[in-house]
Structure formats: C-alpha cells, structure tokens
Amino acid sequence: MTMSGELLTGNLAAAWGARLAEVDYVPAFPITPQTEIVETLAGWCERGDLAARFVTMDSEHSMMTAAGAAAAAGARVFTATSSQGLLYAFEVLYTVAGWRVPLVLVNVSRALAAPITLESDHNDVLAARDSGFLQIHAETCQEVLDSILIAYRIAEDQRVCLPAIVNMDGFYLSFTREPVSRPEPDRVRAFLPPYRPSHLGFKASRPQALGVAVLNSVGYSHFRYQMHLAAMNALAVHQEAADDFARLFGRRYDLVDGYRLEDAEDVLVMSNAFATKGKAAVAAARARGRRVGLLRLRVIRPWPSAAITQALKGRRTVAVLDQNLAPGLGGILYQEVAATLGGEPDRPRALCSFVGGLGGRNIAEGEFEAIFARMAEAGERGRGVGPILLYTEEDRRQMDQWVTIAGNR
Amino acid sequence: MTWPHETYSKIKQLPLEEQVLPGTSLCAGCGGLETLRLAAKVLGEKVVFVNAAGCFTLLAVYPFTPFHGSWLYTTMGSAPAGAQGIRDALDVLIAKRRLPKEEDLKVVVLAGDGTTYEMALSATSAAIGRNLDFYYFCYDNEAYANTGVQLSSATPYGARTTTSPCSLQHPAGTVREKKDIFEIWRAHRPPYIATLSARYPLDLAEKLARASRIAGPKLLLALSPCPTGWGFDPFQTPEVARLAVETGLWPLKEAVQGEVTHTYVPKRRPVEDYLRLQERFRHLFEPTRQEAAIRHIQDRVDAYWSRVRAEPPR
Ligand SMILES: Cc1ncc(C[n+]2csc(CCOP(=O)(O)OP(=O)(O)O)c2C)c(N)n1
Ligand code: SF4
Numbered sequence: 001m002t003m004s005g006e007l008l009t010g011n012l013a014a015a016w017g018a019r020l021a022e023v024d025y026v027p028a029f030p031i032t033p034q035t036e037i038v039e040t041l042a043g044w045c046e047r048g049d050l051a052a053r054f055v056t057m058d059s060e061h062s063m064m065t066a067a068g069a070a071a072a073a074g075a076r077v078f079t080a081t082s083s084q085g086l087l088y089a090f091e092v093l094y095t096v097a098g099w100r101v102p103l104v105l106v107n108v109s110r111a112l113a114a115p116i117t118l119e120s121d122h123n124d125v126l127a128a129r130d131s132g133f134l135q136i137h138a139e140t141c142q143e144v145l146d147s148i149l150i151a152y153r154i155a156e157d158q159r160v161c162l163p164a165i166v167n168m169d170g171f172y173l174s175f176t177r178e179p180v181s182r183p184e185p186d187r188v189r190a191f192l193p194p195y196r197p198s199h200l201g202f203k204a205s206r207p208q209a210l211g212v213a214v215l216n217s218v219g220y221s222h223f224r225y226q227m228h229l230a231a232m233n234a235l236a237v238h239q240e241a242a243d244d245f246a247r248l249f250g251r252r253y254d255l256v257d258g259y260r261l262e263d264a265e266d267v268l269v270m271s272n273a274f275a276t277k278g279k280a281a282v283a284a285a286r287a288r289g290r291r292v293g294l295l296r297l298r299v300i301r302p303w304p305s306a307a308i309t310q311a312l313k314g315r316r317t318v319a320v321l322d323q324n325l326a327p328g329l330g331g332i333l334y335q336e337v338a339a340t341l342g343g344e345p346d347r348p349r350a351l352c353s354f355v356g357g358l359g360g361r362n363i364a365e366g367e368f369e370a371i372f373a374r375m376a377e378a379g380e381r382g383r384g385v386g387p388i389l390l391y392t393e394e395d396r397r398q399m400d401q402w403v404t405i406a407g408n409r
Numbered sequence: 410m411t412w413p414h415e416t417y418s419k420i421k422q423l424p425l426e427e428q429v430l431p432g433t434s435l436c437a438g439c440g441g442l443e444t445l446r447l448a449a450k451v452l453g454e455k456v457v458f459v460n461a462a463g464c465f466t467l468l469a470v471y472p473f474t475p476f477h478g479s480w481l482y483t484t485m486g487s488a489p490a491g492a493q494g495i496r497d498a499l500d501v502l503i504a505k506r507r508l509p510k511e512e513d514l515k516v517v518v519l520a521g522d523g524t525t526y527e528m529a530l531s532a533t534s535a536a537i538g539r540n541l542d543f544y545y546f547c548y549d550n551e552a553y554a555n556t557g558v559q560l561s562s563a564t565p566y567g568a569r570t571t572t573s574p575c576s577l578q579h580p581a582g583t584v585r586e587k588k589d590i591f592e593i594w595r596a597h598r599p600p601y602i603a604t605l606s607a608r609y610p611l612d613l614a615e616k617l618a619r620a621s622r623i624a625g626p627k628l629l630l631a632l633s634p635c636p637t638g639w640g641f642d643p644f645q646t647p648e649v650a651r652l653a654v655e656t657g658l659w660p661l662k663e664a665v666q667g668e669v670t671h672t673y674v675p676k677r678r679p680v681e682d683y684l685r686l687q688e689r690f691r692h693l694f695e696p697t698r699q700e701a702a703i704r705h706i707q708d709r710v711d712a713y714w715s716r717v718r719a720e721p722p723r
Contacts, residue, residue, distance in 0.1 A: 024501045027494065053501050055493065058535030062490030065483050065532075069459070069494030072481060074508070075501055077494075091484050099481075196507070202479045202495055203512035204455045211482035212469040219471050 008180040010173030011036035013141040014080060014106045014166070016180075017148025019050050020188045021104070024075040024195075026054045027066040031085040032118050033170040034108040038080055052078075060089035067103050068096030068163070072210055074201035076152070076194075077103040082170060083110035083124045090128070096163055097132025097227065099210045101200065102155030103163045104148055105133065109272070110170040111359045119360025120170035122272065122324040126300075126332045132227050134164040134234055135301040137271045139257070141178040144168045146251060149183070149192050153241040156195055159233040169273040171360060187248050191241075231302045238299060255304035257296040258311055260286060264293030265316040266375040267348075268368075269337055271297045274323060274357050281368030292372050297333065305340050312337070313344050317379035319352035319371060319386075321363075330387030331355050350378035353386030363390060412672040416618035417451075417611050424450040430475040434467050438643020440650055441465065441548030441633030443607040445519070448546060448629060451617035454478050457495055457514045461488035461529060463521035464555045465548065479514065486528040488518045489536035492543040515544060515621070522549040522563035525630075526588050537597040537626040544620060545628045550635035551587070558638040562588040565658075566709070567702050568689045570638075575692045581702040582692060586709070594628045595664050603663040603672075605631040608650035612661055612672055619663070632659045640688020652683035657710045660717070671717055680707045 008016065014037045018026065026045065028038035038054075045054040057063040060081050071077045081089065086107055096103070107128075111121040129135060136151055138144040144166065151164040168174060183191075202208060214220045238255060246252040259279045261267065270278045275296040282294045295311050297304075312318050318341065322331025329335065334353040341347045354371055356363050367390050378385050403409050417423060428449035435442050441464065449456070456478035460466055462485040469480045483491035496516045502508035520529065525547040533545065552570050553559040559572040560583060569575050569582035594602050600623045603616040613631070620627040634649040636642065641649055653659040654675055661673040681703060684690040693699045 024505070025494070025497055027490075027497075051505070053497050055497060055539065057490060057493070058531055061484075062487050062493070062532045062535065065487035065490040066494035066497070069481060069483070069491040070498035071494075073495045073498035073502070075498035077498075092487060095484055201508075202457045202481075202499065202514055203508060204514060205512060207457075207477065207479040209469050209474045209476075209480040212471045212474065212480065213466055213482070214471045215467070 005179040006182055007177040008141055009036065009175050009177050010141045010144050010168045011108070011175065012040060013145040013180050014148060014168070015040035015044070016182055017145045018078040018104070019044060020183060020185060021076065021078065021149060021152050021192060022194065023050070023052050023078040025067070025070045025077045026052050027057045027063045027070070027079055028054065029057050029060050029063045029081065029085060031082045033110060033174040034080045034082040034085070034106070036174065037106060037108070041078075060085040061092055064089040064092035064096060067105070068092065068099055068101055071096075071101035071103040071163070072099055072200060072202065074197055079103070080106040080108065082108040083112055086124045086128060087112065090131070093128055093131035093133055095211065098223070100161045100227070100230070101163060102152070102161060104151045104155065105163065105165050106144070106148065107165050107167045108170045108174045109167055117359045118170065120172060121358045121360065125165060125167045126324050128165065129301055132162055132231070133301065134162055134231065134299075135167060136164065136299055137167045137297065138173065139273055139275050139296060141173055141176070142180045142251070143253070144173060145180060145182070146245065146249070146253065149188060150238070150241050150245055150253065152192050154234050154237045156197070157237045158199070160230050160237055162227065162230055162234070167272065172273040183249055191244055191248050234302050235304060253298065255299045255307045256311055257298050259294040259296065261293040261295065261311060263291055265291045266372065266379060267293045267295050267312055267315050267318050268371065268375070269295045269297065269318060269320040269333065271300065271333065272323065274363060277363055278321065278368065281365050284365060285369065285372050290372055290376070292375070303336060303340070308337065308340050309344050312341060312348060313346040315348045317350045317352060317375040318348040319354055319375050321354045321356055321371070323357040325355050325358060334387065349382045351384040352378050353384070354388050354390060356390030367392070412670060414611065414615045417614040420611065423447075423610065423614055426450065428452065428454055428456075428477055429468075433475050434470060435464060436637045436643070438636040438646045439464070440607055440635060440646045441550055441631070443646070444548055444605055444613065444631035444633050445546065447607055447610050447613050448605070448617050448631070451614050451621065452515055452517065452544070455514050456517055457481060458517050458519045459483055459488045459491040459495065461485050461518070461520040461524040462555070463524060465519055465521070466555070485524050487532050488520050488524065488529055489532045489541070489543070489545065492516045492518050493536055493539065493541050496542055516542070517544040517546055519546050521554065522547060522551060523553040523561040525549070526562040526590050534597060537594065537599050540625050542624045543626060545626065547628070547630050548633040549630055550633045550638055552635070552638050554635055554638045563590070567684070567693055567706055569692060570689070580692065581699055591630060591664070595667060598667055599626040599628065600666055601625070601627040601663070603629055604659065604661055605629055606650050606654050606659060606661060607631065607633070608647050609654065609661060609673065616663055616672070619665070638689070640691070641686050645686060649683070649686055652678070652686065656680045656683045657714050658683060660713065677714065680710055
C-alpha cells in the first residue's frame with residue numbers, strides 16, 4: 001500500500017526517511033528549525049516504532065563524532081542539524097568523511113550568524129561543500145524523504161563509502177505541509193537493503209584502525225584523491241539508484257532537474273525550494289512570450305559537470321540565482337557554474353550572477369521578471385552582469401526606518 | 410592501612426603478553442607510553458582505542474599500528490563522543506544479533522591532559538552524565554606536548570612551558586595551580602576514578618583490574634613523565650615518576666562510587682628532590698633560588714596530606 005497525499009512537513013518527511021531506512025542509531029542535538037526531526041525520531045525510538053538508539057549529545061561536534069564512530073562500527077546512522085550546528089560540527093565533517101563511513105545528515109538550511117537569524121539561506125550547507133560529504137538539495141517535502149533513501153544507497157555503495165548531506169530549506173520546507181507519498185517499507189527494503197558492511201566494523205575478531213596519521217604527503221595525497229574518485233563514482237551510482245527508485249516508486253530524480261529547457265534561450269539556475277518559485281516565474285514569463293527555462297541543481301557534491309554542461313551549452317544567457325553570499329566574492333554556485341562552462345566551446349554568450357533570498361527573504365514574481373529582462377539584455381549585448389543583490393526600494397525604505405528607530409541617524 | 414590487592418600482588422602475575430608492541434615513533438623514555446603499556450596488558454586485546462590529538466596519535470602511523478586491537482583517531486575535542494558512538498553501535502548490533510557477544514570490545518579513550526583537562530572536558534562531562542560504559546585513559550604529561558610543550562590546565566605551579574616562560578615579571582613561570590581533574594570527575598559521580606604511575610606497576614595493574622569489573626565511566630589518570638617536555642634524560646623516567654609519588658606531589662588514589670582511598674601513602678621526601686631533576690623547574694634553583702615558590706609548592710603538598718590524615722578513608 002502506498003499512502004498518497006498524506007500531508008507532511010519537510011521535517012516529518014525527513015524523520016520518515018530515517019524510519020523507512022530502518023536506521024540503527026540517531027545521535028542528536030537541538031537547533032531550530034531542525035528540532036522537529038529529532039523530536040519525532042525520539043518519540044518513535046521511545047515507543048519502539050523504530051528499533052534505533054536515540055541519544056541526545058552535548059554538541060554537534062560530539063554528535064557528528066558519535067555518528068561517524070557508530071557508522072564505523074557498522075551501524076546505519078542518521079542525524080540532522082542546521083546552520084550554526086553544522087558549523088560547530090565542521091572539524092568532524094572532514095574527519096568522518098576521511099574515515100570513509102556512510103551516514104546521512106539532514107541539514108535544514110538556515111542563514112549564519114552574525115547577525116543571528118532563524119530563516120533560511122545556503123551559506124551553511126555550501127560551507128560544507130568541500131568536506132567530502134555528498135550533497136543532495138531537495139525542492140519539496142517528497143524529495144526530502146526520497147533523497148534520504150537515495151542518499152543511503154549511494155553513501156553505502158562500495159564504490160563510494162562517503163557520508164551524505166540531504167539539504168532542505170528551513171521554514172519553506174521544514175514547517176510547510178505538502179502532500180507526501182510515503183513509500184511502503186517492503187519496497188524500501190528492495191531499494192535499500194539492510195546495511196551489512198563487510199569492510200567496516202569494530203570487532204574482536206577483526207581489528208581495524210581508522211583515521212590513522214599518515215605524516216607524509218604521498219600518503220595524504222593518495223587518501224585525499226581516493227575520496228575525490230569515490231565522490232566522482234557517486235555520479236554513476238546516483239543514476240543507478242535513481243533508475244531503481246523510479247522503477248519502484250514512479251518518481252524520477254536526476255542529478256539536475258530541468259524545467260522547460262527544450263527551446264529555452266535563457267536559463268536560470270537555482271537550487272532548493274525557491275526553485276519552485278523560479279519555475280512558476282518561468283511559466284509566467286513563457287506565457288508572456290519569453291523563451292526561458294530553469295535548471296535546478298539537485299546534486300551539488302559530487303558536482304555534476306557533464307549534466308550541467310549538457311543542459312546549459314549553447315544557451316544565450318545563463319544566470320545563477322544564489323541564496324548565499326560569500327563576502328568578497330559573490331554567489332558560490334555562480335562561481336562553480338561559470339567554472340564548469342568556462343572550458344566549453346559552445347558556452348553561453350552571457351553569464352549573470354544574482355544573489356537573493358538571503359535570510360529567507362522572499363523573491364517576488366516581479367523580481368524574477370526583472371531578472372529575465374536583465375538576462376535578455378545581457379544575452380543581446382553578449383556580456384554578463386553581477387553579482388546583483390535582489391534588494392528593492394521597499395527593502396531600502398524599511399531598513400532606513402529601522403536605522404532611524406535604532407537611533408543611528 | 411594497606412590497600413588490598415585482589416588481582417595483582419606480585420610482578421610475576423602481570424600478563425606477559427604485550428599489547429603495545431615496540432617500534433613506535435614516540436620519544437625514547439616516554440613515561441606515557443610505559444603507563445599505556447602496563448594498562449593495556451590488563452585491558453587485553455579486545456579493545457578499541459579512541460584517540461584524541463596528541464603525542465599518542467603517532468602510535469598508529471599508516472601502515473603500521475602497535476596494537477592487536479582497534480584504533481580510531483577522532484579529534485582533540487570529541488574522543489568521548491567517539492567512544493559513545495562505538496559503544497552504542499556495539500550495543501545495538503549485539504542486541505539486534507548482527508554481532509555476536511564475543512565480538513564485543515572495551516572502549517577506551519586515549520588522550521593527553523590538554524584534551525582531558527580542557528578541550529574535551531564538555532564532551533567528557535556529558536559522556537559521564539550519560540553513564541557511558543567506557544574507560545578514559547589520560548596520560549598526563551602536564552602540557553600540550555605534541556605541539557612543542559605549551560601551557561595546559563594540567564601544568565603545575567612553577568613549571569616553565571613555551572607559552573609560560575619565566576621572565577622578570579614571572580620569575581616562577583606558571584603561577585596558576587594544576588586543575589584538579591580527579592575532583593571534577595568525582596563531582597560527576599562516576600563509579601571509578603584512579604590515579605596511576607608507571608613506577609608503581611602493581612598499583613596500576615590492580616586499578617585497571619578493578620576498573621574492568623565496573624560498568625560505567627572510568628577515569629584512569631596516569632602521571633606521565635615526559636623527558637622531552639620536562640627536560641631530563643630518558644633513562645631517568647622511572648626515577649622522576651617515583652619521586653613524583655614519594656614527594657607526595659602525585660598521590661596514588663582511587664575513588665570507588667565517590668569514596669576516595671589513598672592506595673599508597675608515601676613517607677614524603679621534600680618536593681625539591683623531584684623538582685631539581687627537571688629542566689622545566691630549573692629556574693626555581695638557578696641563577697637564584699626562589700625560596701617562596703619552592704615553599705609554596707611544598708606547603709600545598711603538606712596541606713593536601715594533612716587533609717588526607719584528617720579524613721582517613723572510611
Ligand atoms: C582543534 C585542534 N586544535 C589544535 C590542535 C593541535 N594539537 C595537536 S596535538 C595538541 C596537543 C595536545 O595536548 P595533550 O592533550 O596534552 O596531549 P600531548 O600532546 O601532551 O600528547 C594540539 C594542541 C588539534 N589537533 N586540533
Ligand atoms: S613529547 Fe613527551 S609525552 Fe610526547 S612522546 Fe615525547 S616523551 Fe612522550
């Protein structure tokens with residue numbers, strides 16, 4: 001039986017992902033807007049709905065260490081965090097990836113302090129992009145659940161053996177109820193077999209040493225490069241998993257998600273939940289006669305260069321709308337997309353960079369229309385623009401008012 | 410009072426098998442390595458060491474390991490959390506019958522004083538609070554040794570380190586007192602805590618044996634003379650270790666369910682005998698003798714032992 005159309009928040013969908021994956025161990029630490037995930041799992045473990053051990057840890061640094069160590073001992077491990085919590089775990093992200101152990105971490109994206117805020121953007125998760133964790137970015141609550149199952153499949157594959165982050169936007173997905181079709185446990189087992197690692201595990205009869213010092217550049221280069229190759233293997237493994245997933249559940253996930261790309265001359269690149277707004281704006285612009293499309297980056301690590309190039313080559317204009325801001329640089333994903341297209345003979349005439357949605361700020365349809373207009377103009381001139389921050393007159397007036405109230409003027 | 414040895418009362422009873430094999434890249438005469446060697450004999454080979462950054466991280470250097478058992482290098486601040494993950498996973502896998510009970514392991518954190526007294530203290534406090542069944546073995550060399558001997562909260566009054574040099578303003582070097590990690594642990598009410606010295610191998614082995622009969626968090630705190638950091642000849646390690654105990658500076662004791670017992674009460678030689686052997690205290694004697702500083706160290710030791718006499722073990 002497939003329950004279709006049940007209303008679940010992104011957080012509940014994530015908890016269901018872990019439950020359906022029949023995880024063994026959940027170390028946790030609270031942070032908004034992720035807490036609903038671990039609260040839900042705590043309840044299920046307590047009541048025996050999920051045969052896992054749930055432990056509240058003392059910090060994300062400890063939480064990630066416990067998660068990685070348990071995975072190294074042979075358990076299937078799930079955990080979740082957000083924002084400052086992800087940063088607090090940073091040292092351990094690299095450590096755990098270096099141990100080459102699979103686990104799934106859901107990150108509920110939230111902007112980084114200071115100033116502190118609760119709302120979403122992607123500076124947190126993108127800061128982790130070089131840690132060795134794979135990264136899948138979800139657009140919908142359904143995709144959150146499905147991606148967790150897919151992430152375990154990839155992470156545990158012998159060709160990969162790396163941990164994975166499944167990312168969703170705080171508030172926009174974490175607390176928004178959407179219809180979610182919850183996969184049937186038997187089918188999940190067919191897709192994601194029980195975790196029985198033959199190569200990992202601390203046990204008396206077969207000792208293992210993990211994370212040992214190398215103390216020389218030859219050893220270090222070797223292991224670091226092995227991680228890179230493993231991450232690259234994840235591209236093919238993802239496609240196999242996606243095929244199986246589509247066959248079993250009827251939903252298809254590719255490395256990138258194209259929307260109305262067929263004849264699009266200008267393509268907007270986005271990720272995560274705001275891509276839904278972007279798609280709506282594309283539909284509206286199409287209705288007004290603009291030949292635009294959208295490319296959503298779903299798998300960000302490994303970076304799917306070939307899929308991106310395939311989707312973007314030969315276009316007139318490509319613009320990346322980043323929901324992050326690297327001070328002194330601009331948008332992070334723009335840089336990666338631009339670098340990918342740089343060596344392509346048939347590259348777009350113009351590359352544009354927009355930064356918006358910071359700290360959860362909405363992007364209105366009118367702003368998308370302005371972006372499409374700038375893109376068309378850039379394409380005609382053959383020269384890109386940006387980085388341009390989406391910030392309206394209205395925003396500026398609001399800010400002026402606050403500055404006055406705060407007494408700084 | 411003599412402390413009853415239940416398992417080890419003669420040197421001949423110590424296990425012959427070595428669990429830490431020779432040929433590591435640690436310094437000659439490393440007192441910490443000797444404490445670990447003795448402790449590991451009692452722990453046996455069904456062990457997973459969870460290591461924090463420090464000198465002992467260099468025990469396992471790819472592709473070599475000196476252990477029969479397992480090893481996980483974590484980070485400086487989170488080895489107790491690594492122990493939590495392994496312990497929990499082993500428990501879950503055994504409960505789910507995915508791992509036979511005979512495959513179970515003792516989970517042992519292996520860390521220096523910098524980790525133990527400072528960076529991993531919150532992770533440790535939490536692990537004790539969760540009543541984690543693990544051993545915490547600390548080789549206390551009273552400094553961040555691996556990074557070149559810097560001040561840690563375990564550095565004793567009067568010692569010079571590279572970040573607490575002695576100068577005209579600070580002629581005595583470090584003037585803060587060594588943190589009392591034994592009492593910090595004890596305030597958490599773990600079932601077992603002990604101090605150790607490699608120069609007292611029977612006392613050490615007996616304490617390891619007692620610890621291994623107790624479930625829950627167990628601290629084994631070994632004063633570990635460091636020829637490199639403390640400045641003495643490697644052949645003097647046993648003598649330095651002995652004098653630390655005989656002067657009363659390093660009390661050998663245990664706390665079972667919070668009840669403290671001094672397992673050896675020294676006759677107590679002057680602290681000077683111990684201090685004089687080491688370069689890190691040389692400034693207390695040369696070029697001029699710093700009577701006040703030496704007196705301070707002696708007074709503190711005297712005060713400690715007079716409290717011990719005032720409160721005899723129940
Ligand atoms: C987060 C972090 N900060 C700093 C270091 C550098 N570091 C490596 S070993 C070490 C000293 C550890 O001191 P201690 O715990 O006393 O062990 P010892 O060096 O004496 O063996 C330090 C500071 C590190 N590895 N990680
Ligand atoms: S520096 Fe000291 S503690 Fe570290 S290995 Fe050398 S002797 Fe041992």
